[in-house]
Amino acid sequence: SAVISQKPSRDICQRGTSLTIQCQVDSQVTMMFWYRQQPGQSLTLIATANQGSEATYESGFVIDKFPISRPNLTFSTLTVSNMSPEDSSIYLCSVEDGFFGPGTRLTVL
């Protein structure tokens, strides 16, 4: 199974700022996924990130708000832009075989 790490593990941010979350995998993977888990809710897929192509966003999520980079087969970033308190969530990356990173706990004040 892939070993997945995320940075930062947690952060507290001010409204209107942006935060970039990094996801590093110890092996090459074709597909990486970004999820959000809002308090008391299930995991919701934000977008699918394939290397060499634009990310594919799920309904309700847009590139301007959640820009994603996928520069190579082991790394991806998710940026949460112009944050509001409603963006306070755990953000998780996942790879194609269903394994998840440890998550990034974001609190927006």
Next chain:
Amino acid sequence: DQQVKQNSPSLSVQEGRISILNCDYTNSMFDYFLWYKKYPAEGPTFLISISSIKDKNEDGRFTVFLNKSAKHLSLHIVPSQPGDSAVYFCAAFTQGGSEKLVFGKGTKLTVNP
């Protein structure tokens, strides 16, 4: 439209007894199902999976049963241990499709000593 449903938000069992977590799905295209365990402030941990060509898969204390005609699966944990206390998510996807996992809302299991 919730394609994967876990109708019990919580479950409490005694240590040593069986825990049964249930999951229903509506999309008949789903052909692979997974169970995850999640502790607070951690990412989900894969527990066990089952393909639609099977009706049962067992791994140690964990067994998953799949009833395709009822679009229902369940996770059995026996014997339950206090360390099993966590939120359990059921997930499904279509192999050879978009590979996107669809999650249920989770069931919080509490195993009492």
